[in-house]
Amino acid sequence: MTSYRYDYDVITQWIDPGEKVLDLGCGDGDLLRHLMQVRQVQGYGVENDPDKLLASVKNGVNVIQMDLEKGLVGLEDGFFDHVIMSLSLQAMHNTQGILHEMLRVGREAVVSFPNFGYWRHRQSILNGHMPVSESLPHQWYNTPNVRFFTIADFDALCEMNGIAVRERLAFDEGKLVLEEPNFLASVAVYRLGRGR
Amino acid sequence: MIQPQSVGVVAPQRAEFTEPLALRSGGTLDNYHLVYETYGTLNAERSNAVLVCHALSGSHHVAGTYADAPHNVGWWDNLVGPGKPLDTRKFFVIGVNNLGGCYGSSGPNQMNPATGKLWGADFPFVTVEDWVESQARLADRLGIRRFAAVVGGSLGGMQALSWALQFPERVGHVAVIAAAPKLTAQNIAFNEVARQAILTDPEFHGGHYYEHGVVPARGLKLARMVGHITYLSDDSMAEKFGRSLRHGRNTYSYDVEFEIESYLRYQGDKFAGYFDANTYLLTTKALDYFDPAFEYGGNLPAALARASADFLVVSFTTDWRFSPERSREIVYALLHNKRRVSYAEIDCPAGHDSFLLDETRYHALLSAWFDRIEV
Numbered sequence: 001m002t003s004y005r006y007d008y009d010v011i012t013q014w015i016d017p018g019e020k021v022l023d024l025g026c027g028d029g030d031l032l033r034h035l036m037q038v039r040q041v042q043g044y045g046v047e048n049d050p051d052k053l054l055a056s057v058k059n060g061v062n063v064i065q066m067d068l069e070k071g072l073v074g075l076e077d078g079f080f081d082h083v084i085m086s087l088s089l090q091a092m093h094n095t096q097g098i099l100h101e102m103l104r105v106g107r108e109a110v111v112s113f114p115n116f117g118y119w120r121h122r123q124s125i126l127n128g129h130m131p132v133s134e135s136l137p138h139q140w141y142n143t144p145n146v147r148f149f150t151i152a153d154f155d156a157l158c159e160m161n162g163i164a165v166r167e168r169l170a171f172d173e174g175k176l177v178l179e180e181p182n183f184l185a186s187v188a189v190y191r192l193g194r195g196r
Numbered sequence: 197m198i199q200p201q202s203v204g205v206v207a208p209q210r211a212e213f214t215e216p217l218a219l220r221s222g223g224t225l226d227n228y229h230l231v232y233e234t235y236g237t238l239n240a241e242r243s244n245a246v247l248v249c250h251a252l253s254g255s256h257h258v259a260g261t262y263a264d265a266p267h268n269v270g271w272w273d274n275l276v277g278p279g280k281p282l283d284t285r286k287f288f289v290i291g292v293n294n295l296g297g298c299y300g301s302s303g304p305n306q307m308n309p310a311t312g313k314l315w316g317a318d319f320p321f322v323t324v325e326d327w328v329e330s331q332a333r334l335a336d337r338l339g340i341r342r343f344a345a346v347v348g349g350s351l352g353g354m355q356a357l358s359w360a361l362q363f364p365e366r367v368g369h370v371a372v373i374a375a376a377p378k379l380t381a382q383n384i385a386f387n388e389v390a391r392q393a394i395l396t397d398p399e400f401h402g403g404h405y406y407e408h409g410v411v412p413a414r415g416l417k418l419a420r421m422v423g424h425i426t427y428l429s430d431d432s433m434a435e436k437f438g439r440s441l442r443h444g445r446n447t448y449s450y451d452v453e454f455e456i457e458s459y460l461r462y463q464g465d466k467f468a469g470y471f472d473a474n475t476y477l478l479t480t481k482a483l484d485y486f487d488p489a490f491e492y493g494g495n496l497p498a499a500l501a502r503a504s505a506d507f508l509v510v511s512f513t514t515d516w517r518f519s520p521e522r523s524r525e526i527v528y529a530l531l532h533n534k535r536r537v538s539y540a541e542i543d544c545p546a547g548h549d550s551f552l553l554d555e556t557r558y559h560a561l562l563s564a565w566f567d568r569i570e571v
Contacts (some may be wrong), residue, residue, distance in 0.1 A: 054564055058568070062538050064538065
């Protein structure tokens, strides 16, 4: 992983100055640190990995240890302006539960994930191997990812759960994709709200 | 980076106070003294002071050793010293024996100036808030207007939290470790068993046992045995003692059979040999009374609205005395108030006592947190 991720720019655009922001799976706290610097947010990270939690503390951001699979119990309804989950949704078992929780405690949710339907991934499968790429950097036997889904799948899930897709941007390894994102984009970033 | 070192040989100091201290219990201490130790050097701006608050059986002797007692190592020596997480090359660290304690500060085993006799049971009830008030006066005496940090574990963590509420402008950072925003009925129940053990000891003499030349050692021993059970986890007891038998077989007697019995008796006897029963009573009551949310109708977020410090809250997975859920209550209440807070749940098998250990991740976290404090 590079220390700078291009979905950060998109996410930053969607955050207004001074917002209350929760970053789920905040890792070393780089995104929060960035948002604190350029958006003066009141930011909190959530992390359950002790090494990453330590990195976040070293990075000077607020970080709270919590197991996201158990939801966001204890956090108040509608407390945050934005609840972010950057490239972590695919590593969670309780996909629907966490999306529901994000939109419970946040006015909006921002989610980015690797698109399993990306053409290179499809090509890889056609060639008989599980895809390994910049957006899916692990081998099948050591990946932390547990859910493999496409942009089309995620759209359908939002539709099914009454989650409003307010905005969606798709990228092919950093470059914006406007046509056929489910085929041409490696990563998608969504801005989600409650209701349709 | 240097190899972590001891602060070396230290000596306690004593501060006398003559301005009366009004206590939450309604009583007043007209004059009193506090015994304390310091490690490191107060900087010219007086901005690098850190107060370490002690728990039930702790003292002002946080780090280092004594010239005449080289084996008497401070109770949090693994935390405080040059190159240690609370680095005395950067910070000026203070440990205070709380009022009502038995290590030299005004308390039941000290002279009551009004009578010329030992206070005994006449020493007034003291609360966490009273301790914090007296610690603030000591800070005044040392010329410290604002602490860089106040830290503590267990009952010490409650004092640290109370500092953030009583003197928000006088503390920059607060670490609340293995603590709780108040005791549960179960916590109070364990304390009550401990107190009854002391109060019903025939040698307690209504708390004036000093005059009889005895101590209620049996009661104090039982109190400590009960306490010790709550400090350890089921797993750590199982690992350390399991069902090991002293004689390798059942002897069908009430002598020590299981190793855990031997351990508890030993800990109880040792404790009864040096701790004061009246202090134990007073301190368990201070624990029971602590409840900053009480005057806010039980609303902890409302109670913590006054706090402005940057918080670190730490709990331990196997601590059932003050479980992680209790620490999370504090975290959520701080979050509600949009305060700066980080929270870690340390995976450590040792139960409540974990906070005194130098578990790697725990100390790495404390190091990182202390590092980021600017003085």
